[in-house]
Every structure is written in C-alpha cells, then in structure tokens.
C-alpha cells in the first residue's frame with residue numbers, strides 16, 4: 001500500500017487525482033493539502049460528499065508532512081506553492097510526484113540538488129498523458145531531419161504559466177537534436193511586440209489561451225516544399241491519470257530526480 005498526500009485537491013487536476021487514488025487498490029489517500037478547509041475531513045469539503053470521511057485536510061504543509069505517515073506527495077497546485085511543497089516534502093522524506101508546471105531552470109536545479117542530498121525519488125512531469133509524451137518523442141526524432149520548427153500550445157484560459165511546461169519540454173528535447181538557429185527572415189520585425197512568440201534557441205513557441213480548450217499542442221516542422229505537423233489533444237483530465245499512477249509506483253524505487261515521463265517509460 002502506498003500512502004499518498006494530494007496537494008490542490010479542489011483543483012481541476014486535484015479532483016481527478018483524488019478519484020484516481022481512491023480507485024487504485026494499492027493506493028491510500030492519507031491526507032490532502034488545501035488552501036482552506038484545514039481541520040475538516042475531505043467529505044466535508046464542497047464537491048466531495050460521500051468520499052474521504054477518513055481523509056484529513058491540512059492547510060499547513062509543515063504540519064501535514066510532519067503529522068501524516070506518507071510515502072508520496074502528488075502536487076497539483078501553482079508554481080510558487082508547488083516548489084515550496086516539493087522542497088518541504090523532500091525534507092520530510094516524502095517522495096514528490098509533481099504535475100505542477102511553471103518551474104524555472106533554477107527551481108529545477110534546486111530540487112535536483114535537494115533530491116540528491118536526501119537520496120530519495122522525485123518525479124516532475126510537465127505532462128502525464130502518454131500521447132503527449134509520444135508527441136514530444138516523435139518531435140525530437142523529426143528534428144533530426146528538419147531544422148525549422150515552431151510550437152503552438154493551446155490551453156484553457158485559467159492557466160497561469162506560459163509557455164506551457166509541455167512546450168518548454170518539447171523545445172528542450174528538440175534542442176538535443178537541433179543546432180541553434182534563428183528562424184524566419186533575417187530582417188523580420190515585429191510591428192506588434194510578441195507577434196512571433198517566445199524565442200527558445202531561435203525556435204518559436206506560441207501560446208493560445210481560450211475557454212473550451214483543455215490541453216493541446218502542435219509541433220510544426222517546415223522544409224522545402226513540405227510541412228510536418230505532430231499534434232496531441234487532451235480532451236479530458238482523465239488522460240493524465242495513468243501517468244500519475246505510473247509515476248507514484250515508479251518514484252518509490254527511485255533515488256534521484258526525474259524530469260519528464262519519457263525518462264521512465266520504455
């Protein structure tokens with residue numbers, strides 16, 4: 001049995017994760033970490049009637065991590081909060097599985113160092129959907145044959161970070177195969193700032209935010225007389241849950257930080 005704390009249980013991902021943990025035979029939801037409702041049980045929180053009558057709600061992460069006997073923290077919050085939760089969980093010997101996006105390179109470096117010092121596992125996954133992992137891997141492979149590429153990521157309009165964690169991870173994987181190149185016309189000029197999107201080593205990342213969307217990305221390669229588009233769509237947050245489940249199982253046997261599910265899937 002793996003004892004789990006979920007941070008951000010009332011969020012869109014947190015609710016799906018609570019359901020996944022409750023439905024997984026060898027997972028036990030030991031507690032949740034919320035911004036409010038401390039001192040209650042989960043079944044007393046709006047939207048959770050009938051589930052989690054034995055699951056305490058904490059507001060303070062230090063109190064939660066020092067009181068609850070937990071193996072794994074699943075964090076689905078915000079970049080600032082997720083970073084603090086992850087550091088604190090590691091300090092308490094609890095293995096983090098982090099879906100929260102928006103961490104800087106410095107944040108990742110700090111977490112990598114902390115994980116190494118503690119000698120326990122930590123997984124940070126910008127995207128838990130298997131289709132998204134394949135999209136990134138296919139894009140990395142295609143980058144061997146195309147020098148020019150732009151990334152178009154499209155998300156719901158409640159998203160805090162841009163570009164998405166997935167788009168950044170995709171660009172990082174592509175950059176392992178692609179030499180740095182400034183794309184477009186040498187003299188191109190933005191008449192409205194931002195028109196050409198974010199610049200990652202010369203490849204452009206465009207972020208769309210619209211109600212109705214969940215999580216979508218196109219990686220568009222261009223060559224002489226042709227384009228290649230690799231696209232993934234998440235239409236339901238259930239798409240992420242098998243990746244969260246695999247991550248919880250895997251993190252139990254790790255002693256270092258893994259950034260990206262492509263590193264743990266065969």
Ligand SMILES: NC(=O)c1ccc[n+]([C@@H]2O[C@H](COP(=O)([O-])OP(=O)(O)OC[C@H]3O[C@@H](n4cnc5c(N)ncnc54)[C@H](O)[C@@H]3O)[C@@H](O)[C@H]2O)c1
Nearest residue numbers: 008010011012013033034035076077099100101126127128
């Ligand atoms: N890795 C993936 O596959 C994946 C998939 C979807 C979303 N995400 C990321 O997961 C995160 C959450 O996404 P969401 O759509 O569920 O957002 P959301 O806004 O619906 O939920 C975030 C939750 O965090 C809670 N929260 C904020 N501060 C807190 C604190 N101090 N303590 C406890 N809880 C706190 C909020 O109350 C909210 O319920 C985002 O960073 C998003 O980018 C990752």
Ligand SMILES: O=C(O)C1=N[C@H](C(=O)O)CCC1
Nearest residue numbers: 101126127159164165166215
């Ligand atoms: O809903 C979100 O927010 C998502 N964020 C991830 C990202 O930033 O890449 C991916 C899945 C959905």
